[in-house]
Amino acid sequence: xxxxxxxxxxxxxxxxxxxxxxxxxxxxxxxxxxxxxxxxxxxxxxxxxxxxxxxxxxxxxxxxxxxxxxxxxxxxxxxxxxxxxxxxxxxxxxxxxxxxxxxxxxxxxxxxxxxxxxxxxxxxxxxxxxxxxxxxxxxxxxxxxxxxxxxxxxxxxxxxxxxxxxxxxxxxxxxxxxxxxxxxxxxxxxxxxxxxxxxxxxxxxxxxxxxxxxxxxxxxxxxxxxxxxxxxxxxxxxxxxxxxxxxxxxxxxxxxxxxxxxxxxxxxxxxxxxxxxxxxxxxxxxxxxxxxxxxxxxxxxxxxxxxxxxxxxxxxxxxxxxxxxxxxxxxxxxxxxxxxxxxxxxxxxxxxxxxxxxxxx
Amino acid sequence: xxxxxxxxxxxxxxxxxxxxxxxxxxxxxxxxxxxxxxxxxxxxxxxxxxxxxxxxxxxxxxxxxxxxxxxxxxxxxxxxxxxxxxxxxxxxxxxxxxxxxxxxxxxxxxxxxxxxxxxxxxxxxxxxxxxxxxxxxxxxxxxxxxxxxxxxxxxxxxxxxxxxxxxxxxxxxxxxxxxxxxxxxxxxxxxxxxxxxxxxxxxxxxxxxxxxxxxxxxxxxxxxxxxxxxxxxxxxxxxxxxxxxxxxxxxxxxxxxxxxxxxxxxxxxxxxxxxxxxxxxxxxxxxxxxxxxxxxxxxxxxxxxxxxxxxxxxxxxxxxxxxxxxxxxxxxxxxxxxxxxxxxxxxxxxxxxxxxxxxxxxxxxxxxxxxxxxxxxxxxxxxxxxxxxxxxxxxxxxxxxxxxxxxxxxxxxxxxxxxxxxxxxxxxxxxxxxxxxxxxxxxxxxxxxxxxxxxxxxxxxxxxxxxxxxxxxxxxxxxxxxxxxxxxxxxxxxxxxxxxxxxxxxxxxxxxxxxxxxxxxxxxxxxxxxxxxxxxxxxxxxxxxxxxxxxxxxxxxxxxxxxxxxxxxxxxxxxxxxxxx
Ligand code: HEM
Ligand SMILES: [Cu+2]
Ligand SMILES: [Cu+2]
Numbered sequence: 028x029x030x031x032x033x034x035x036x037x038x039x040x041x042x043x044x045x046x047x048x049x050x051x052x053x054x055x056x057x058x059x060x061x062x063x064x065x066x067x068x069x070x071x072x073x074x075x076x077x078x079x080x081x082x083x084x085x086x087x088x089x090x091x092x093x094x095x096x097x098x099x100x101x102x103x104x105x106x107x108x109x110x111x112x113x114x115x116x117x118x119x120x121x122x123x124x125x126x127x128x129x130x131x132x133x134x135x136x137x138x139x140x141x142x143x144x145x146x147x148x149x150x151x152x153x154x155x156x157x158x159x160x161x162x163x164x165x166x167x168x169x170x171x172x173x174x175x176x177x178x179x180x181x182x183x184x185x186x187x188x189x190x191x192x193x194x195x196x197x198x199x200x201x202x203x204x205x206x207x208x209x210x211x212x213x214x215x216x217x218x219x220x221x222x223x224x225x226x227x228x229x230x231x232x233x234x235x236x237x238x239x240x241x242x243x244x245x246x247x248x249x250x251x252x253x254x255x256x257x258x259x260x261x262x263x264x265x266x267x268x269x270x271x272x273x274x275x276x277x278x279x280x281x282x283x284x285x286x287x288x289x290x291x292x293x294x295x296x297x298x299x300x301x302x303x304x305x306x307x308x309x310x311x312x313x314x315x316x317x318x319x320x321x322x323x324x325x326x327x328x329x330x331x332x333x334x335x336x337x338x339x340x341x342x343x344x345x346x347x348x349x350x351x352x353x354x355x356x357x358x359x360x361x362x363x364x365x366x367x368x369x370x371x372x373x374x375x376x377x378x379x380x381x382x383x384x385x386x387x388x
Numbered sequence: 389x390x391x392x393x394x395x396x397x398x399x400x401x402x403x404x405x406x407x408x409x410x411x412x413x414x415x416x417x418x419x420x421x422x423x424x425x426x427x428x429x430x431x432x433x434x435x436x437x438x439x440x441x442x443x444x445x446x447x448x449x450x451x452x453x454x455x456x457x458x459x460x461x462x463x464x465x466x467x468x469x470x471x472x473x474x475x476x477x478x479x480x481x482x483x484x485x486x487x488x489x490x491x492x493x494x495x496x497x498x499x500x501x502x503x504x505x506x507x508x509x510x511x512x513x514x515x516x517x518x519x520x521x522x523x524x525x526x527x528x529x530x531x532x533x534x535x536x537x538x539x540x541x542x543x544x545x546x547x548x549x550x551x552x553x554x555x556x557x558x559x560x561x562x563x564x565x566x567x568x569x570x571x572x573x574x575x576x577x578x579x580x581x582x583x584x585x586x587x588x589x590x591x592x593x594x595x596x597x598x599x600x601x602x603x604x605x606x607x608x609x610x611x612x613x614x615x616x617x618x619x620x621x622x623x624x625x626x627x628x629x630x631x632x633x634x635x636x637x638x639x640x641x642x643x644x645x646x647x648x649x650x651x652x653x654x655x656x657x658x659x660x661x662x663x664x665x666x667x668x669x670x671x672x673x674x675x676x677x678x679x680x681x682x683x684x685x686x687x688x689x690x691x692x693x694x695x696x697x698x699x700x701x702x703x704x705x706x707x708x709x710x711x712x713x714x715x716x717x718x719x720x721x722x723x724x725x726x727x728x729x730x731x732x733x734x735x736x737x738x739x740x741x742x743x744x745x746x747x748x749x750x751x752x753x754x755x756x757x758x759x760x761x762x763x764x765x766x767x768x769x770x771x772x773x774x775x776x777x778x779x780x781x782x783x784x785x786x787x788x789x790x791x792x793x794x795x796x797x798x799x800x801x802x803x804x805x806x807x808x809x810x811x812x813x814x815x816x817x818x819x820x821x822x823x824x825x826x827x828x829x830x831x832x833x834x835x836x837x838x839x840x841x842x843x844x845x846x847x848x849x850x851x852x853x854x855x856x857x858x859x860x861x862x863x864x865x866x867x868x869x870x871x872x873x874x875x876x877x878x879x880x881x882x883x884x885x886x887x888x889x890x891x892x893x894x895x896x897x898x899x900x901x902x903x904x905x906x907x908x909x910x911x912x913x914x915x916x917x918x919x920x921x922x923x924x925x926x927x928x929x930x931x932x933x934x935x936x937x938x939x940x941x942x943x944x945x946x947x948x949x950x951x952x953x954x955x956x957x958x959x960x961x962x963x964x965x966x967x968x969x
Contacts, residue, residue: 079760094740099670112678124723128716135712135770277538286773310851314777319465319848321465322848
């Protein structure tokens with residue numbers, strides 16, 4: 028019995044859908060999700076994976092099928108049928124990808140919003156309208172010299188000054204005082220990044236940590252405690268805000284398990300907020316090429332129970348005060364990077380695992 | 389006689405015996421013949437490809453183990469910086485210019501490019517710029533800030549190396565601008581009478597879209613690099629934060645060119661694939677207009693997606709969303725092409741024994757993986773996770789290797805008989821194909837997983853838990869190195885001793901096949917006659933009275949005086965050469 032081709036199409040369609048649905052959720056390509064944000068991002072990825080698997084199978088299947096079915100048989104020197112096009116078909120395969128990418132865009136937008144990408148406080152601090160109104164006349168025509176000095180608050184500078192209030196932070200941030208850039212191009216806030224999640228706008232985060240990137244280490248200072256460390260400890264289940272900048276070149280703060288990444292740029296303040304939700308110790312990786320030992324610029328993020336975290340703070344406070352005195356007593360500019368970093372890290376560049384082993388001792 | 393035969397016989401130049409055979413040394417001169425220049429481009433860029441590929445294998449050798457044990461981290465950084473710079477600026481981009489040079493004037497029935505001397509100049513910029521870049525390794529101060537060369541890092545690594553890098557990229561950019569102007573003018577002004585845009589071979593459409601993109605975007609890169617050079621040598625602080633500069637501004641300028649650059653690298657090969665598939669599957673291209681206009685759409689959209697490389701460097705949320713959406717939209721015209729190629733293959737008579745078609749099918753099958761991961765990267769929340777990781781390295785190689793390089797190979801196998809008058813060996817071509825596909829997937833497929841699990845890019849050392857996957861990648865890279873050997877031997881041997889090809893071994897219908905192989909110095913004796921459209925395969929089966937292509941047959945259309953420049957004066961150099969004979 029000959030099965031009509033429409034039935035075949037239907038069967039293949041169902042099979043494709045099932046395979047895609049299954050693989051999209053069982054690909055095992057992502058590390059543990061250890062923050063609230065990570066779960067949302069994974070949902071997005073799995074959805075994209077479902078669509079991708081489908082498209083992949085259709086295209087590769089189509090190619091392989093054509094290669095087998097339509098290969099030229101020996102002795103056949105005829106041409107194929109002169110088909111120039113088929114408008115409904117072309118519209119169909121324009122429309123389907125268009126709908127898919129539209130869907131992915133909407134979903135991404137939603138995830139981005141839910142992880143705090145549109146931190147509303149940013150919009151309030153630098154509203155487009157008010158800025159435009161304060162510029163009398165044609166701003167475009169103004170030359171450099173007759174532009175009055177800006178009276179707009181420089182949010183980057185404010186944040187930076189704020190961080191410098193903390194002596195421990197000031198000690199590790201650039202002594203050359205790289206000037207903090209005015210707000211990012213366009214409308215923006217403090218190098219706009221990932222802010223508070225919707226519903227938590229305006230609330231201070233449970234914990235703020237200032238992070239400085241420098242060749243080839245991350246330095247963390249916990250404001251008002253005097254704690255300076257080379258690894259990040261955070262309590263589980265509380266919203267953490269990281270304020271970061273860099274002293275020399277661009278670095279990038281990446282914790283794969285949190286699915287978060289942000290460049291730390293000299294001259295700018297950037298921030299990300301996240302809520303860790305799984306106990307453990309995760310690698311913090313510098314993701315932006317920052318010199319020969321870029322690959323060695325790793326550290327640990329330890330997510331621990333609030334009690335454990337408090338105990339760690341106590342312990343550090345004692346230890347850090349010594350380190351801090353030491354760091355303040357000498358002018359870091361006169362030290363070689365190695366000497367400067369010695370209190371925080373050891374033997375950078377010998378092996379990526381060095382830091383890890385050190386911290387786990 | 390079918391219409392195709394009319395076209396073929398009408399156009400063969402009269403002085404047909406041993407036409408256009410040149411002395412070997414002519415390839416080392418300032419020759420103004422577009423065909424010589426095309427081959428100069430193709431051969432010299434292939435040599436650069438081998439050098440860049442050798443560097444890739446050194447990089448992979450270092451990455452076979454998690455420790456830094458093969459080269460020093462400094463040398464490692466120079467290696468991948470040079471690898472990427474060479475592959476992009478000295479291989480893919482100029483190889484595209486090479487094909488365009490060779491094929492474009494033939495396809496539109498012109499004698500040569502509009503500006504032959506400018507054309508030769510554009511080529512002769514390339515080898516010195518490349519040699520200078522590679523020589524920096526010998527000086528011991530090779531550039532090592534990555535091919536993106538972001539400040540402030542590029543300002544604190546070696547001045548000499550960085551200066552060489554800037555100079556060399558500026559030169560190469562100049563060369564591609566000169567080439568693009570030439571292609572555009574040639575395409576607009578030198579088409580044979582009656583050849584309208586809607587009868588152009590699709591490769592010409594692709595060349596048109598590419599050249600327009602080059603003209604708009606390359607000057608911005610040049611501006612960025614010149615400012616960077618000021619920062620480096622004159623102490624200005626455009627991008628240097630210690631003086632109040634902003635490194636992110638450099639990123640905008642850099643990517644304003646370098647994102648479109650990926651379309652500059654892929655569009656010509658979209659064109660190549662659109663030529664190869666119909667010829668070797670003996671069917672008209674499916675959806676001619678869709679493919680032609682989608683090239684233009686890609687070219688336009690390509691200009692407004694650059695900031696997707698900067699999602700993590702701190703741009704406002706709404707800008708991230710804007711660039712996410714424009715990037716997503718580019719997938720649509722690209723998808724149109726992929727499905728149109730599949731529509732062309734469907735129901736054809738596929739000459740699978742021919743490497744050109746194999747590589748074209750390989751192109752579609754591999755490129756689609758790069759396209760899919762590209763859409764994923766456009767989704768901001770996911771990009772934030774995988775930006776600057778091996779996921780990106782995997783994506784870009786699926787696009788550039790699985791796309792551009794396979795496209796180049798398809799083009800080589802397709803046009804080799806035209807260029808040399810001889811056939812390549814099919815068997816060794818098939819071996820080349822299989823090795824390439826196996827090596828390609830073995831090298832780059834595992835990198836997706838590496839990136840997602842947490843391996844960042846541009847590192848000489850990594851977490852030991854990634855060792856196994858990295859070993860697989862490394863052995864894949866060795867297979868890729870081996871895969872080029874059958875190709876190289878095949879090309880050299882066939883060029884010298886291969887069987888004679890005849891004028892039109894593939895029975896193709898585009899104009900370049902309507903002249904001798906290799907073509908005579910000025911290509912055609914008189915403006916060529918067009919009796920069929922470029923892809924009218926299988927028409928003998930169609931009923932009488934079906935128009936040959938969308939427009940009326942051009943034979944009856946007569947000269948199109950608007951589109952045709954005044955009849956060219958013979959070019960002085962060519963006239964001189966003819967006088968000598
Ligand atoms: C011959 C096979 C190839 C191998 C084994 C290979 C290998 C690699 C590897 C391992 C990297 C990452 C280096 C690192 O991040 O440390 C890389 C980067 C890169 N490759 Fe290739 N590659 C090959 C071919 C190509 C081709 C044909 C292109 C064409 C344009 C290309 C363009 C690039 C680019 C643009 C980068 C980015 C460099 C960067 O991250 O700065 N590669 N390649
Ligand atoms: Cu770093
Ligand atoms: Cu780094």
